[in-house]
Amino acid sequence: xxxxxxxxxxxxxxxxxxxxxxxxxxxxxxxxxxxxxxxxxxxxxxxxxxxxxxxxxxxxxxxxxxxxxxxxxxxxxxxxxxxxxxxxxxxxxxxxxxxxxxxxxxxxxxxxxxxxxxxxxxxxxxxxxxxxxxxxxxxxxxxxxxxxxxxxxxxxxxxxxxxxxxxxxxxxxxxxxxxxxxxxxxxxxxxxxxxxxxxxxxxxxxxxxxxxxxxxxxxxxxxxxxxxxxxxxxxxxxxxxxxxxxxxxxxxxxxxxxxxxxxxxxxxxxxxxxxxxxxxxxxxxxxxxxxxxxxxxxxxxxxxxxxxxxxxxxxxxxxxxxxxxxxxxxxxxxxxxxxxxxxxxxxxxxxxxxxxxxxxxxxxxxxxxxxxxxxxxxxxxxxxxxxxxxxxxxxxxxxxxxxxxxxxxxxxxxxxxxxxxxxxx
Amino acid sequence: xxxxxxxxxxxxxxxxxxxxxxxxxxxxxxxxxxxxxxxxxxxxxxxxxxxxxxxxxxxxxxxxxxxxxxxxxxxxxxxxxxxxxxxxxxxxxxxxxxxxxxxxxxxxxxxxxxxxxxxxxxxxxxxxxxxxxxxxxxxxxxxxxxxxxxxxxxxxxxxxxxxxxxxxxx
Numbered sequence: 297x298x299x300x301x302x303x304x305x306x307x308x309x310x311x312x313x314x315x316x317x318x319x320x321x322x323x324x325x326x327x328x329x330x331x332x333x334x335x336x337x338x339x340x341x342x343x344x345x346x347x348x349x350x351x352x353x354x355x356x357x358x359x360x361x362x363x364x365x366x367x368x369x370x371x372x373x374x375x376x377x378x379x380x381x382x383x384x385x386x387x388x389x390x391x392x393x394x395x396x397x398x399x400x401x402x403x404x405x406x407x408x409x410x411x412x413x414x415x416x417x418x419x420x421x422x423x424x425x426x427x428x429x430x431x432x433x434x435x436x437x438x439x440x441x442x443x444x445x446x447x448x449x450x451x452x453x454x455x456x457x458x459x460x461x462x463x464x465x466x467x468x469x470x471x472x473x474x475x476x477x478x479x480x481x482x483x484x485x486x487x488x489x490x491x492x493x494x495x496x497x498x499x500x501x502x503x504x505x506x507x508x509x510x511x512x513x514x515x516x517x518x519x520x521x522x523x524x525x526x527x528x529x530x531x532x533x534x535x536x537x538x539x540x541x542x543x544x545x546x547x548x549x550x551x552x553x554x555x556x557x558x559x560x561x562x563x564x565x566x567x568x569x570x571x572x573x574x575x576x577x578x579x580x581x582x583x584x585x586x587x588x589x590x591x592x593x594x595x596x597x598x599x600x601x602x603x604x605x606x607x608x609x610x611x612x613x614x615x616x617x618x619x620x621x622x623x624x625x626x627x628x629x630x631x632x633x634x635x636x637x638x639x640x641x642x643x644x645x646x647x648x649x650x651x652x653x654x655x656x657x658x659x660x661x662x663x664x665x666x667x668x669x670x671x672x673x674x675x676x677x678x679x680x681x682x683x684x685x686x687x688x689x690x691x692x693x694x695x696x697x698x699x700x701x702x703x704x705x706x707x708x709x710x711x712x713x714x715x716x717x718x719x720x721x
Numbered sequence: 722x723x724x725x726x727x728x729x730x731x732x733x734x735x736x737x738x739x740x741x742x743x744x745x746x747x748x749x750x751x752x753x754x755x756x757x758x759x760x761x762x763x764x765x766x767x768x769x770x771x772x773x774x775x776x777x778x779x780x781x782x783x784x785x786x787x788x789x790x791x792x793x794x795x796x797x798x799x800x801x802x803x804x805x806x807x808x809x810x811x812x813x814x815x816x817x818x819x820x821x822x823x824x825x826x827x828x829x830x831x832x833x834x835x836x837x838x839x840x841x842x843x844x845x846x847x848x849x850x851x852x853x854x855x856x857x858x859x860x861x862x863x864x865x866x867x868x869x870x871x872x873x874x875x876x877x878x879x880x881x882x883x884x885x886x887x888x889x890x891x
Contacts, residue, residue: 661743
């Protein structure tokens with residue numbers, strides 16, 4: 297009998313089986329359920345409506361307020377008040393109020409996602425925790441209610457595909473560019489109902505922040521899970537973040553994949569996804585004439601400390617173009633503090649950036665920084681669906697934080713490489 | 722369960738932002754209604770209660786917002802039959818007992834305005850206008866059980882009262 301992929305190993309363990317195969321249905325126990333302000337209140341109401349007022353394990357339901365922070369209307373403020381009261385009532389041990397950061401940054405930062413775990417979250421980008429070797433995926437509010445109460449959920453074991461990331465990313469080419477290139481080549485349906493594994497020298501050499509970015513946008517590929525093997529980088533990242541025992545974790549050497557794609561990463565150039573789909577991708581040079589009203593570095597995809605540092609290296613001593621707004625929203629309080637301490641935030645602010653409260657910002661369309669009718673934006677976010685970042689008559693381009701920074705300088709979409717210090721020899 | 726309605730057609734990759742747009746969140750239902758699937762102006766203007774949707778690949782991709790299938794249900798869309806679905810949309814639809822069916826070849830089998838009849842239990846889709854039929858991928862029994870119960874919360878209500886873990890009189 298052949299070995300198992302990471303998804304299969306995790307679903308087998310969580311459902312108490314020796315092994316599982318793609319296509320099988322299992323009922324699995326989750327190690328963690330993440331709930332945010334977008335769906336937690338309704339999930340609580342759904343439980344109350346049928347007379348249920350407790351959760352399966354108050355230590356395993358984590359609640360985060362991040363979609364509308366700080367509260368932008370009295371209605372949102374009231375909703376947040378309700379969440380705080382509910383967290384107390386249910387005795388939930390892990391609650392992160394407005395300002396701590398975006399769920400997909402906070403869960404890894406606070407050591408809630410560990411290799412080999414099965415995690416669900418009330419947000420499509422919950423695939424992010426796969427960066428740490430956790431099989432993690434998004435669900436809606438009714439399933440969140442069910443899992444909050446029972447601690448279990450049905451899963452169909454997905455087939456796995458593997459991206460073997462060969463070569464080396466070029467100077468000025470970011471993990472985001474790699475992911476956009478994959479979307480451009482394999483489309484938004486490449487990972488539909490599948491577990492995606494990233495492997496190969498580029499994956500091995502990638503920082504935890506880069507891995508978080510890849511696992512995050514895998515959601516745009518339709519992926520159910522997006523996994524990196526947990527290695528020395530993972531263990532080092534978690535060393536100061538959890539007291540729980542953590543071990544390396546990966547697929548069996550003889551695991552079966554539906555497809556293995558090998559990508560020569562050395563050939564990838566900075567990429568841009570044009571409106572209104574994340575797989576509408578071309579090289580940055582194709583968009584040199586596109587003027588931008590707003591450049592935004594933020595979201596669960598690309599607002600890591602490393603991202604702000606690289607953007608700052610480009611902006612240093614330069615200014616945002618007249619007529620263009622530059623918005624920066626660090627992914628978390630921890631990121632913001634680090635960016636303050638290492639000076640990158642000062643560089644960005646001096647260049648003319650508006651800095652927002654750690655949270656989802658305009659990416660989810662409901663908070664500050666949205667685009668108006670006819671406006672064009674470039675953002676380091678994950679989705680450029682029509683109307684997602686504001687008006688249904690706006691146009692949103694997706695790119696790396698580096699490309700967003702270069703575009704802010706020029707007021708039009710720009711290749712970041714010309715603003716970068718030469719690569720170390 | 723048989724569902725019958727006139728078809729509105731949609732292409733590939735219709736995302737959940739189009740079904741529950743952020744720019745009308747918290748607005749009155751009458752306003753929200755007009756924004757549902759706003760990328761198809763004909764649908765917005767001409768939808769009638771009970772009409773059904775035929776779509777291409779990846780219907781409901783993107784955000785996990787359950788408001789997407791919930792809005793279609795509230796609008797009284799009869800069902801969605803698509804080549805494939807975004808996985809969270811599919812899960813959410815099952816969880817709230819909104820009828821959806823994966824059916825390869827469905828986009829070729831229908832023109833907009835055709836009359837569709839879905840026999841949900843048999844996964845059988847009939848084009849009453851053309852007099853043709855096509856079979857979809859049956860939902861596995863585990864999921865039929867959820868839809869038949871009226872959704873996951875109804876199922877949970879039953880489970881919680883049976884195993885005595887509920888909060889009392891449920």
